[in-house]
Amino acid sequence: MDIDAWLAAVQADADRRGLPELKPLLATLAAATRALRAGVKAMDADDRRRDNR
Amino acid sequence: MTAAATIAELTPLLRRGRLRASDLVDASLRAIDARDRELNAFITVTGDQARAEADAADRDAAAGRWRGPLHGIPISIKDLVDVAGLPTTAASRVRAGHVATADAPAVERLRAAGAIIVGKTNLHEFAFGATNEDSAFGPSRNPHDPTRSPGGSSGGSAISVATGMALASLGTDTGGSIRIPAGACGIVGLKPKFGEVPCDGVVPLSHTLDHVGPLTRSVRDAWILYDVLRGAARDPDGWEPRPEPLTLGVPRRYFLERLDPAIDALFAAALDRLQRAGHLIREVDVPHADLIATVYLHTVLADAAAYHAPLLDARGQDYTPAVRLRLEMGRYVLAEDYVRAQQARARLRASVDRALEGVDALALPTLPIPAPPLGAESVQMGDKSEPVRAGMLRLTQLFNVTGHPAISLPMGKTPAGLPGGMQLAGMETPALLEAALVLEPIITTEPIGL
Numbered sequence: 001m002d003i004d005a006w007l008a009a010v011q012a013d014a015d016r017r018g019l020p021e022l023k024p025l026l027a028t029l030a031a032a033t034r035a036l037r038a039g040v041k042a043m044d045a046d047d048r049r050r051d052n053r
Numbered sequence: 054m055t056a057a058a059t060i061a062e063l064t065p066l067l068r069r070g071r072l073r074a075s076d077l078v079d080a081s082l083r084a085i086d087a088r089d090r091e092l093n094a095f096i097t098v099t100g101d102q103a104r105a106e107a108d109a110a111d112r113d114a115a116a117g118r119w120r121g122p123l124h125g126i127p128i129s130i131k132d133l134v135d136v137a138g139l140p141t142t143a144a145s146r147v148r149a150g151h152v153a154t155a156d157a158p159a160v161e162r163l164r165a166a167g168a169i170i171v172g173k174t175n176l177h178e179f180a181f182g183a184t185n186e187d188s189a190f191g192p193s194r195n196p197h198d199p200t201r202s203p204g205g206s207s208g209g210s211a212i213s214v215a216t217g218m219a220l221a222s223l224g225t226d227t228g229g230s231i232r233i234p235a236g237a238c239g240i241v242g243l244k245p246k247f248g249e250v251p252c253d254g255v256v257p258l259s260h261t262l263d264h265v266g267p268l269t270r271s272v273r274d275a276w277i278l279y280d281v282l283r284g285a286a287r288d289p290d291g292w293e294p295r296p297e298p299l300t301l302g303v304p305r306r307y308f309l310e311r312l313d314p315a316i317d318a319l320f321a322a323a324l325d326r327l328q329r330a331g332h333l334i335r336e337v338d339v340p341h342a343d344l345i346a347t348v349y350l351h352t353v354l355a356d357a358a359a360y361h362a363p364l365l366d367a368r369g370q371d372y373t374p375a376v377r378l379r380l381e382m383g384r385y386v387l388a389e390d391y392v393r394a395q396q397a398r399a400r401l402r403a404s405v406d407r408a409l410e411g412v413d414a415l416a417l418p419t420l421p422i423p424a425p426p427l428g429a430e431s432v433q434m435g436d437k438s439e440p441v442r443a444g445m446l447r448l449t450q451l452f453n454v455t456g457h458p459a460i461s462l463p464m465g466k467t468p469a470g471l472p473g474g475m476q477l478a479g480m481e482t483p484a485l486l487e488a489a490l491v492l493e494p495i496i497t498t499e500p501i502g503l
Contacts, residue, residue, distance in 0.1 A: 001387055010385040021374075025382045029354075032347045033390050039344040040393045043400050046340070 003030050003037075058502075060126050060220050061273040067114065067125050074110040074125025074169060077220070078103050081127040081171045084217040092203075093193045094212035096132045096142055098172040103127065106169045122277050124167030129219035131210050132173035133180050134265070135254040136160055143256045144178045144188035146371040147364055157254025159223060159265050159282050166281040171219055174209030178376045180225055180258045181357060182206055183233050183445035184425070187373040192427055195237060196503050197471055201424040204237030204445065206230040210268050211238040216503050221278055222268040227258045228349060229419075229449025231266050232461040236419030236474025239463045240501055242268045243275040245482045247456030250282045259356035262349075262453040270501045272489045275460065279482060294491045301327065301477075302337035302412035307345075308448055311435035313422040315467035320418045323464040323475055323496050327416075330495050337408040337415065339451070344397055346443060349450040351386055351394035358383030402455040409457075409480050413488045419461040419474030421447055448476060458482040460489050463497045 007030040014022040066072035082100050089095050110125040132142050135153035142148050156164065164170070175193045177185050185193040185208030193208040195201040196216050203212050207224030211234030214222050224231040226244040235242025243266045250265040257263055267278035303309070303324065312320070324334055358365075361380045369377055408415060422432050425441050432444045439447075452459040459478040466472055475496050479485035 001389070006385075006387065013385075014381075019378075019381060022378055022381055025378055026385060029350070029382055029385065032350050033387075036344065036347040036351060036390060036393055036397070039341060039347065040397050043341055043344075043397060047400075 003033055006030070058220070059271045059274050060123070060269070060277055061271065063126070063220070064122070064124070068119065070114070074107040074114070075104065077125060078107040078127050078169055078171065081218055081220075085172070088196070088216055089218065091194065091199055092196055092212050092216070093191050094174055094209040094216070094218060095129070095172045096144065096175050096190050096209070097139055099139070099170055103169050103171045110167060110169065120165070120167030121281070122166050123163060123281060126168050126221065127171045127219050128163060128168040129172055129174045129210055129213040129222040130160060130170055131176055131207050131222065131224045133176055133225055133256045134160060134223060136170060136173060139173060141256060142189065143180070144176045144190055145373075146189045147368050149371075153254070155254065158251040160254070162281050162284060163223065163278075174207070174213055174222060176209060177206035178373050179256065179361070180206040180227055180230055181376050181379060183229065183442055184427070185209065185234070186427060187376050189373065194427070195424045197239065198424070201426050201471070202237065204234035204420070204424060207268060208234045211235055211240055211242070214238075214240045214268050214270060215501070220270070221274055224266060224268050225255060226264045226266060226453065227262045227353060228446045228453050231264070231268060232419050232449050232459060232474070232476060233445055235268050235461040236476070237424040237472065239466070239472030240268055240270055241272055241275050241463070242266070242461045243279060243486075244452065244459050245279055245283065246458040249482060257360050259353045261356055262353055264453065272460070272462065272486060272493045276486045276490070279486065294487070298331045298333055299413040299488055299491060300333040300335055300411065301414055301416040302335050302408055303416050304337050304339050304342070304408060306338055307342035308339075308417045311421055311437060311439075311447070312418060313434065315423060315469070316418050316421060316473050319465050319467065319473040320475065324416070326495050326498075327492065332492070332495075334416075335412060337412065339401075339404045339408050341397070341401060341404060342451070345401065345451045345454060346447070348394045348397045348401065349446070349454050351390050352398065352454070354379070354383030355386040355391045358386070398454050401451065405451065405455045405457055405478070406480070414477040414479045414485060417448055417476050419448060419476040420445060423467050423469065423471035423473065452478050458485045460485060462489060462493055463499065463501060465498055
């Protein structure tokens with residue numbers, strides 16, 4: 001799932017559940033998820049480079 | 054009992070009848086009376102029961118019935134772990150009314166070895182924090198400076214050991230919760246290898262990251278408790294250190310990049326002492342270390358949310374606000390990202406295995422900062438300001454992600470009088486303890502205990 005779409009959906013859900021103070025934390029989680037996805041791609045690329053040696 | 058006495062020093066006196074268990078328990082209870090109002094280390098104190106058990110232990114000793122390596126030793130238990138007949142509060146109003154019907158297996162083993170439980174210690178609510186500030190029973194305070202955090206989440210356990218309220222404590226460690234308070238309070242804290250000590254009877258935070266282990270005043274004491282907890286006896290008195298120097302791998306990139314100058318200086322001085330003593334220091338690398346925090350976050354959030362979801366729905370208002378919000382955040386982690394985190398985790402485990410090739414242990418600070426002031430939201434680390442929680446977990450959480458054993462030893466005090474800890478990590482716990490036993494007199498230059 002695209003992270004921007006996910007963030008919009010979960011922040012709306014936090015509002016609906018009466019937890020607006022959760023929204024900044026969800027934005028922080030979104031940034032961490034971007035870093036995770038980019039990092040896993042970098043790991044995959046490293047593995048491929050190692051396999052090709 | 055002096056504040057600095059260890060189990061290994063006191064046990065021979067107990068065996069020879071020169072000291073009684075009741076003396077030790079009385080000394081613990083006096084220390085609790087003297088300082089716990091200020092430090093808030095205990096949620097439950099089992100005074101009368103502990104005295105009765107000490108009298109029974111003394112009668113057994115007089116009759117030649119020696120229960121085990123912890124005979125008559127006063128021990129505290131983090132209030133996340135079941136002790137039969139007592140509440141397991143997890144420092145939360147959510148658990149009001151709970152009373153454990155049986156001892157957790159780890160507690161059962163401590164008791165079978167002769168330990169006497171003097172009480173249950175305060176923690177960060179549900180072990181979900183590193184400062185011990187968010188507790189239904191109020192914050193715990195660092196015995197070296199009560200305006201500061203003792204570290205957490207096993208903060209009450211660390212205070213109890215540092216101040217002589219107990220000779221050892223049973224803690225849990227999901228991202229550093231044994232090693233962080235051990236480092237902040239100037240004692241020894243051991244996180245064994247994942248799975249070595251049973252987590253049954255412990256309120257879970259993350260079933261894939263949780264560890265149970267001891268907080269003590271010496272490596273030898275940590276070894277004694279570790280053997281009891283894993284159900285295997287290996288007498289450290291009978292162990293002879295290898296004569297050859299040890300090789301320590303220091304992972305500079307990422308791990309040493311953001312240190313408080315006072316911690317940086319303590320760590321450099323400790324490495325210098327180790328080298329002058331003939332041990333070898335080699336720089337090593339842990340590839341993809343910059344992913345540790347996000348891998349940890351996606352794992353712990355999702356694991357914790359899975360356990361807490363029904364409680365959040367039924368009693369959300371009974372959590373402390375910050376812990377409630379972090380648990381709620383976990384309910385939104387996508388399954389695909391949880392899986393990515395587990396895949397990355399396997400690679401980080403392999404990275405640590407490779408970093409350990411050819412070295413006896415990795416060496417790094419336990420905390421990048423001294424104990425932060427209570428109420429601080431951010432800490433300065435190098436040239437960056439970071440949220441306190443992220444800063445405190447930065448150097449310990451890797452070994453929860455990978456499962457490698459790790460131990461924190463005191464490495465001196467900052468000019469402000471706050472302890473710093475050195476963390477050693479290895480492949481197997483027994484070999485790590487052997488290395489720590491050899492290095493302890495060089496790393497730990499000041500007496501432990503207040």
